[in-house]
Amino acid sequence: MMQPLRVVEANARVYKRIWKGSAVTAFLNPILFLLAMGLGLGSIIDDNPAVDGLGGVRYISFIASGLLAATAMQTGGVEGSWPVLSGIKWTKTYHAALATPVRVTDLVTGNLLWLAVRVTLSAGAFAIVSAALGVLEPIDVLAALPAAILTGMAFAAPVTAYTPVAKDETRLSAVFRFVILPMFLFSGTFFPIEQLPGLLQAVAYITPLWHGVELCRLSAIGFDTTLHPLVHVGYLALWTSVGWWFAQRNLRKRLQP
Amino acid sequence: MPDQETAEVRPARAASGGNLVTAQGLTKRFGEFVAVDAVDFSIAPGEAFGFLGPNGAGKTSTMRMIASVSPVTEGHLRVLGMDPASKGPEIRARLGVVPQDDTLDTELTVNENLYIYGRYFGIGGTVLKRRIDELLDFVQLTERRGSQVEPLSGGMKRRLTIARALINEPDVLILDEPTTGLDPQARHVLWDRLYRLKQRGVTLIITTHYMDEAEQLCDRLVVMDQAKIVAEGSPGALIAQYSTREVVELRFAVGQQEEVGHRLDDLAQRIEELPDRILLYTNRGDDAVGAIHERGMNPESIVVRRSTLEDVFLRLTGRRLID
Numbered sequence: 001m002m003q004p005l006r007v008v009e010a011n012a013r014v015y016k017r018i019w020k021g022s023a024v025t026a027f028l029n030p031i032l033f034l035l036a037m038g039l040g041l042g043s044i045i046d047d048n049p050a051v052d053g054l055g056g057v058r059y060i061s062f063i064a065s066g067l068l069a070a071t072a073m074q075t076g077g078v079e080g081s082w083p084v085l086s087g088i089k090w091t092k093t094y095h096a097a098l099a100t101p102v103r104v105t106d107l108v109t110g111n112l113l114w115l116a117v118r119v120t121l122s123a124g125a126f127a128i129v130s131a132a133l134g135v136l137e138p139i140d141v142l143a144a145l146p147a148a149i150l151t152g153m154a155f156a157a158p159v160t161a162y163t164p165v166a167k168d169e170t171r172l173s174a175v176f177r178f179v180i181l182p183m184f185l186f187s188g189t190f191f192p193i194e195q196l197p198g199l200l201q202a203v204a205y206i207t208p209l210w211h212g213v214e215l216c217r218l219s220a221i222g223f224d225t226t227l228h229p230l231v232h233v234g235y236l237a238l239w240t241s242v243g244w245w246f247a248q249r250n251l252r253k254r255l256q257p
Numbered sequence: 258m259p260d261q262e263t264a265e266v267r268p269a270r271a272a273s274g275g276n277l278v279t280a281q282g283l284t285k286r287f288g289e290f291v292a293v294d295a296v297d298f299s300i301a302p303g304e305a306f307g308f309l310g311p312n313g314a315g316k317t318s319t320m321r322m323i324a325s326v327s328p329v330t331e332g333h334l335r336v337l338g339m340d341p342a343s344k345g346p347e348i349r350a351r352l353g354v355v356p357q358d359d360t361l362d363t364e365l366t367v368n369e370n371l372y373i374y375g376r377y378f379g380i381g382g383t384v385l386k387r388r389i390d391e392l393l394d395f396v397q398l399t400e401r402r403g404s405q406v407e408p409l410s411g412g413m414k415r416r417l418t419i420a421r422a423l424i425n426e427p428d429v430l431i432l433d434e435p436t437t438g439l440d441p442q443a444r445h446v447l448w449d450r451l452y453r454l455k456q457r458g459v460t461l462i463i464t465t466h467y468m469d470e471a472e473q474l475c476d477r478l479v480v481m482d483q484a485k486i487v488a489e490g491s492p493g494a495l496i497a498q499y500s501t502r503e504v505v506e507l508r509f510a511v512g513q514q515e516e517v518g519h520r521l522d523d524l525a526q527r528i529e530e531l532p533d534r535i536l537l538y539t540n541r542g543d544d545a546v547g548a549i550h551e552r553g554m555n556p557e558s559i560v561v562r563r564s565t566l567e568d569v570f571l572r573l574t575g576r577r578l579i580d
Contacts, residue, residue, distance in 0.1 A: 002379065010373045017364060096360035098326055100377035100425075101346040256326050257287060 003102050007110025008117070010097070015118075026125035030071065034135055037063055037190065054192075057221050064135045065220035066189035068126050068144055069212035072152030075122040077180050079115050080159035081172045088164060094255060104252045112157055112244060119152030120145070136220050144219035147233075151212025154236040155180075157243025164247075164254040188213045211235045277302050277429055277460055278323055282332035285318045292318040294484035295332060302428075305451075305461040307478030309471045309566060311578050314481040316464035317357060320433050323462065324354050337428060350378060353422030355432040359414045361421070363407040367398055370406060371421055378425040385424075392420040396450060412443025419450065429460045436470060448473055466578050468566035480566075482574045492566055499572045500564035501526055503542035507535045507549070507556040517554055524548050529571055538568070 015022075038060030045059040054062050087094035097107055123145055131138040159175065166172050186200060187193065187209035193201050204210045211232040217223040225232055278300040285293040293315040300306045308316040321327035322334060325341035325348045334341060336348045361370050368389060375385040393399045396416035401409065406417065415435065422430060435451070436444040451474055455461055465471050471478050472492045480488040480495070488495055505525070509517060514535060521528060524545045525537035539545045542561035549556070570578050 003377075006376050006379070009376055013369060013373055014362065014365060017369075091362055091364075092356075092358060092360040093362050095326075095356060095358075096362075096374065096421075097377055099324060099349060099352070099354040099356070099360075100374065101350045101379070102377050103346060256328065 003106035004110035004113055007097065007102065007107055008114045011111065011114035012117075022122075023125070026122045027129060030067065030126045030129040031133075033067055034060060034064060034130065034133055038135065055223065057223075058135075060135050061221050062217075063190055064130045065144065065217045065223075066213045068123060068130070068141070068148045068220065069151045069209060069216040070184050070187075070189045071126045072119050072123045072148040073155045073180065073183070073209050073212065075119050076115060076152035076154070076156035077159050077176065079118050080156040081163050081175065084111070084160050084163040085166070085169060085172060088251075088254060094251070098255060104256065105248050108160065108244065108247045108251060112153065112160065112247070115156040115160075116149060116153060119149050119156065123148040123152065140220045140222075144216045147212060147215035147219060150233065150236045150240070151208065151216070154208040154212065154239035154243075157240045157247060159243070161243045161246035161250050164250040183207050183209045208236055208239045276300060276335075277337060278462070279335045280319075280323075280332065281334075283319070283322065283329065283334050284331035285315070285322060285327065286330045291484050293322070296479075296481075296484075296486045298479055298486065298489070300429075300460065300462060302460055303458045304476045305455050305463065305474050307471045307475035308462075308464040308481055309466070309468065309475075309478050309570070309578075310464075310481035311466055311570075311576070314466075315484040316466075316481055317433055319481075320431055320462070320464055324352060324431055325349050350425065351428045353425065353427035353430040355415075355418050355422045355430070355435055357433040357437065359418050361406045361414060361417060364405065366403050366405055367393070367409075367417055368402045370417065371424060374421045375424045380425065388424060388426075392423055395423075395453075396420040397446075410443070412439050412446060415439060415443070415447055416450065419447075423454075427459075429462060430454065432461065432463045434464055434466070436465075436467065444470075468570070468578055471566055478566075480570060480573060482570075482576075487573045488569065495566060495569045496564045498569075500568040501538040502540045502564060503538075504562055504564055504568060505537040505539065505542045505545050505549075506558075506560040506562065507537065508533065508558045509535070509556050517556075520552060520554065521549070527572075531577070536568070536571075538564070 042059035042063070094107060098104065126148075127136075127141040127145060130136040131141055162175065163172065186196065187204050187207045189209070193204040193210060196204060214225045214227070215229060215232045215236075218225050218229060276299040278298075280299070281297050282295045283293060283297070284291070284295050296315075296319065308319060310316050318327065322329050322341065323336055325336060325345040329342065337351055339348050341348055362373070365373070371389045371392065372385065375381070375388065380388070390399075393402055396419055398413060398416060398420065401413065406414065409417065419435075432451070436447055439447065448470070451461060455474070461474065463470070463474055475492060477491050478489070478495070479486045488499065490498065514530070517535075521535065521537060525539040527538040529536040529538070537545050546559055546561060549559070567578055570576070
């Protein structure tokens with residue numbers, strides 16, 4: 001049972017050397033987004049009497065609660081791809097770890113536990129920024145953190161599963177360009193998905209991000225969820241566990257043929 | 258070179274009941290491709306055992322099965338008395354592995370690489386610190402302890418990888434092409450370290466396509482070619498069995514080699530014609546050289562040398578180790 005924790009420890013030691021850069025990004029991104037989209041765009045939207053779809057909530061608070069989930073998604077996706085590919089192909093540290101008593105299942109589980117820590121850190125940074133700017137209530141945004149972390153894992157695990165079977169790194173870039181970015185834009189982060197045409201709306205229902213956004217809004221700004229909250233939680237948990245299972249299978253095939 | 262013998266690297270524990278590794282009919286297939294074809298071998302405690310063969314002969318696949326990171330397709334394999342299929346983690350806990358590519362974390366320091374690896378084995382605290390001190394001393398990297406790995410030379414990275422492989426005081430040290438890509442001086446430093454480990458009773462399993470490396474390090478070796486073992490023995494015994502004591506190497510001017518070839522037939526027990534030279538296998542090289550001069554042939558160069566494993570390989574397979 002200790003082995004996954006040793007993998008977490010190894011990751012933490014590596015992170016200790018690079019945390020400064022990632023901390024700057026973690027705080028700067030939310031500041032830039034909230035200022036540009038929230039204050040800039042939001043001031044136009046909030047002043048428009050025709051807009052009443054946000055239930056009296058300021059636009060900046062609306063997107064902040066969505067961005068919390070999207071930030072977690074971004075971190076989960078990024079950390080489940082390049083560092084994993086590096087372990088497989090560039091530094092090959094996964095090969096090194098698997099020459100020890102560490103098994104593939106330990107490596108995957110430990111790595112995902114570590115990604116939960118990373119997602120928590122970046123979502124936490126977002127929470128701090130949004131509370132400090134007075135965009136979200138500190139207590140509410142804290143309550144929304146578990147939902148954000150679960151959202152991050154619903155991406156970290158499937159992306160980790162995809163990385164070992166990706167033909168090359170351009171395929172990974174494609175994941176961000178054609179999966180993560182469209183989700184970011186069309187899964188309810190910036191506007192309610194009811195604004196989308198019917199077919200796209202159906203697509204949005206399938207995306208894990210939409211479920212994460214729904215859950216974050218419930219806690220952060222008191223919006224009712226479309227489905228029962230437990231359905232949203234269950235859907236995200238499903239993506240996480242299926243990803244976790246396939247990550248082990250695919251990594252074993254790649255590293256221990 | 259200052260004496261580095263202060264480092265304590267514990268000799269191998271004797272495995273229960275004879276051999277550390279036993280393989281019978283060991284086979285590895287990747288789909289249709291047969292990488293290792295029903296090989297038999299056994300490795301005794303304390304010996305330096307080699308797999309010699311050209312690239313693609315199946316050496317690395319065999320090693321990966323021994324290292325319990327690649328499932329056996331067919332046949333019987335026991336490592337430290339255990340079955341890798343069911344006891345992988347237990348076996349790996351007692352092995353040290355130096356892979357073909359350095360798998361170091363180049364962003365981390367020398368010390369951090371060793372520390373993290375030690376943690377994977379569940380070693381910690383002062384025990385781990387002390388071992389890192391000893392191992393850095395043993396591989397002569399104490400001064401680079403705090404350096405990042407990235408800028409280290411190829412030889413230093415290899416030595417660090419060896420130190421890392423020794424962090425769990427393994428019973429068996431597995432080295433896959435340990436000196437490929439190193440310059441001659443770095444190779445000799447590395448051989449020296451490996452020789453010291455051997456002196457202390459650490460069992461070494463080495464793959465190499467360098468016959469000089471096999472001769473330097475191995476007590477016993479198998480020659481692999483096209484997924485099979487084609488010969489087995491000590492370097493000396495293999496040379497005695499498959500070659501002659503001496504070899505005369507003749508180089509002729511361009512176009513001349515074809516003309517003279519048949520006029521040498523009676524001068525040696527065996528003749529190999531390579532594209533760039535002719536090899537005469539004989540136990541008395543000087544006599545052959547004398548006869549060549551008497552017959553009025555004048556090669557551009559004549560070298561008389563001892564037989565090596567390269568000659569053994571040539572004899573067994575009709576090809577050279579490194580093309």
